[in-house]
Amino acid sequence: MRASKYHINTLKEAPSDAEVVSHKLMTRAGMIRKLAGGIYTYMPLGLRVIRKVEAIVREEMQAAGAIELLMPVVQPAELWMESGRWEQYGPELLRIKDRHQRDFVLQPTSEEVITDIARAEIHSWRQLPLNFFHIQTKFRDERRPRFGVMRGREFTMKDAYSFDRDEAGAQASYDIMYQAYMRIFQRLGLEFRAVAADTGSIGGSRSHEFQVIADTGEDLLVYNPESDYAANIELAEAVALASERPPARDALERAPTPGAAKCEDVAALLKLPLTRTVKSIVLATDGDEGAQIWLLMLRGDHELNEIKAGKVPGLDQGFRFATEAEIIEHFGCEPGYLGPIGTARPVRVIADRTVANMSDFVCGANARDFHYTGVNWGRDVPEPERVADLRNVVAGDPAPDGKGTLAIQRGIEVGHVFFLGTKYSKALNATFLDENGKPAVMQMGCYGIGITRIVGAAIEQNHDERGIVWPMALAPFQVVVCPVGWGKSEAVRSAATELYEALLAQGVEAVLDDRDLRPGSMFADWELVGVPLRVTIGDRGLKDGVVEVQARRDAEAAKVPAGEALGEVLARMRTLA
Structure with a gap:
């Protein structure tokens, strides 16, 4: 071409x-x-x-x-x-x-x-x-x-x-x-x-x-x-981060947490690790008898995985996030201070695997500006209706195959x-x-x-500040021949055309840039397009008997004897394939 x-x-x-x-x-x-x-x-x-x-x-x-x-x-x-x-x-x-x-x-x-x-x-x-x-x-x-x-x-x-x-x-x-x-x-x-x-x-x-x-x-x-x-x-x-639940050590206490509606703020205020807190996520399922409210409980530093939640029996036919009116009706409190203790109306409690094995945790007290500390399953709140994998994994979690940690x-x-x-x-x-x-x-x-x-x-995977860097299998052209001074030098035109035709004869998808552009503009075009190999032919190089061959990822061009250019290009193509 x-x-x-x-x-x-x-x-x-x-x-x-x-x-x-x-x-x-x-x-x-x-x-x-x-x-x-x-x-x-x-x-x-x-x-x-x-x-x-x-x-x-x-x-x-x-x-x-x-x-x-x-x-x-x-x-x-x-x-x-x-x-x-x-x-x-x-x-x-x-x-x-x-x-x-x-x-x-x-x-x-x-x-x-x-x-x-x-x-x-x-x-x-x-x-x-x-x-x-x-x-x-x-x-x-x-x-x-x-x-x-x-x-x-x-x-x-x-x-x-x-x-x-x-x-x-x-x-x-x-x-x-x-x-x-x-x-x-x-x-x-x-x-x-x-x-x-x-x-x-x-x-x-x-x-x-x-x-x-x-x-x-x-x-x-x-x-x-x-x-x-x-x-x-x-x-x-996401496997449970503790293999079993430690015994309870702390008493249940109702702690003031003014303005702390997020687990991060609660942990900072109480001077506790975020990993001691539990967040409450309220979902609803709609049926003939009205909405059923679900309380999903995750550790404070974990995020809900909605795909996994959608596989929990009862939620697998479709769910939505509860409205603020539904939350107030069932918990007697606005979002930010919710928990499983003392709800205004019954809710179905599902605990993430990690939360199910926590003790002495912190959760909302269903009252604005208050949270409970020292919460324990069985003692302070009934065991969850179901334990399920509800969260996104994070880097460093144990691998589910038991062979190291996740990245x-x-x-x-x-x-x-x-x-x-x-x-x-x-x-x-x-x-x-x-x-x-x-x-x-x-x-x-x-x-x-x-x-x-x-x-x-x-x-997205193969680019740099100059443009695209195609793998050889995808490049629109595999090799570009760039003659410097096309309109001025018969020697350049002849050498460039000869190499271009030799590449075509070898089945190479080559393009000859015969537009007679300045070198900077010509090189910039082909670096942007991302052709894997460029051969530059100019009068100065031909007088020394060399041409320049440069792969798209190379910082500098290599000088090659003009008579060996075809073999060099074919060899480089094999290494880039």
């Missing part, structure tokens, strides 16, 4: 609405242009990167036995009504009507459509297992699209869906996809981690996220450096695999005839990769 015949339009400044590095750099490098909130045109350079991601994903999907098809972007509402997600999915599902006033959706995902295909096409156990995949545009009507391609409304995803005769087969299909994903992200040249995850709105009972490690990531990843344990913080198990890092989710079981096949009656000629419901798995999100995540 000759730069003069390509569309390269870099910008000195990022748009004012660009919040993260990938959004800024993709815009400045001319890879995307904003059309509307969360909707982008992928310009030629950006599209080249996307196509590279797609190619690797497609190759590994096919190698794992998945079969490609293409499902439509627009889907009839009837299928979503049949699965129950027409009402459940929420406002992110963009609902539209055609000219006949029939309801359709712009697909955010394709579980319903693929299950409809399976129930029409798969009739016998002899046809199973099957795994279909496609790479297609998705649309989710995000309330606040942000971070460029990281959280846009329109994006490209790879979906795969497996169908099996039984759960054992489905688990085997899941494992095949898991390993395929490991190969995909290894080939992309990204630092990543596979972590156990919550299944979320898509459903199912087994799930792993594939997270690209980046300091700007929204997700917190919990892992054990001493073992293979890794989980999203939503799912990471936390940030990541960007770019892939997710789910074991669905019969969630969709049962709802849509996707059955087959088993070996005995009897109908059986298919077992399903689904496997997604955010194609365009990978591009943004790769930049």
Whole structure:
């Protein structure tokens, strides 16, 4: 590719609405242009990167036995009504009507459509297992699209869906996809981690996220450096910080705590460690007989994990935070001074594992400006109705596998695999005839990769003050040949063209910058775009018989004999691959 015949339009400044590095750099490098909130045109350079991601994903999907098809972007509402997600999915599902006033959706995902295909096409156990995949545009009507391609409304995803005769087969299909994903992200040249995850709105009972490690990531990843344990913080198990409850030593006392509505303030006022305090979180569940109030108790320095709370029996059908009126009705006090002792009306008390093993703790006295000290289970307050894992883990917590302590890092989710079981096949009656000629419901798995999100995540992980630093597998061009004085020197033009054509002959994705720019502007463009290798050819160097080769991450260029430039570039490409 000759730069003069390509569309390269870099910008000195990022748009004012660009919040993260990938959004800024993709815009400045001319890879995307904003059309509307969360909707982008992928310009030629950006599209080249996307196509590279797609190619690797497609190759590994096919190698794992998945079969490609293409499902439509627009889907009839009837299928979503049949699965129950027409009402459940929420406002992110963009609902539209055609000219006949029939309801359709712009697909955010394709579980319903693929299950409809399976129930029409798969009739016998002899046809199973099957795994279909496609790479297609998705649309989710995000309330606040942000971070460029990281959280846009329109994006490209790879979906795969497996169908099996039984759960054992489905688990085997899941494992095949898991390993395929490991190969995909290894080939992309990204630092990543596979972590156990919550299944979320898509459903199912087994799930792993594939997270690209980046300091700007929204997700917190919990892992054990001493073992293979890794989980999203939503799912990471928090063990009790004491194996058993110490005996009570202190008497129960009602202590004045004027103006101290937070555990941190209470601990400071009473000159006690924050770890001696217990915070009260009040939830409500709605039923035919009115609201049921729940008191969740966590240590003062811990934070509630709402995903875990949503798995507590009684809260697992949906909960909300109690209103101030409900809190006053049940506790006789405004928030900030709440506790389980002497509530105005009965509440259901759930204690976090760590709190259940605490003694002599501090909690609210259900009276403004007062807290109890020396509180003990059994003696001062009934044992909690239930003990559950309610909190987010923190770095240094004991690992649930018993092998050391936990560490936390940030990541960007770019892939997710789910074991669905019969969630969709049962709802849509996707059955087959088993070996005995009897109908059986298919077992399903689904496997997604955010194609365009990978591009943004790769930049978040690989950049510096000058621009993008692409892994070789993702770069729009692998090598750029930069002739200094293109318009003035026939020797430079000849040497640059010869090397460029030799690289093409070797199958290298090379670009020759024949725009006759000043060196500073030319180098700045390609550093911003992030091409992994640059070869600089100038009159002065040619007189000495050398050219300069520099990898994008190198601080300085290396001088190489002009006749050895091709071999040097090919060798460097192998080391960078």
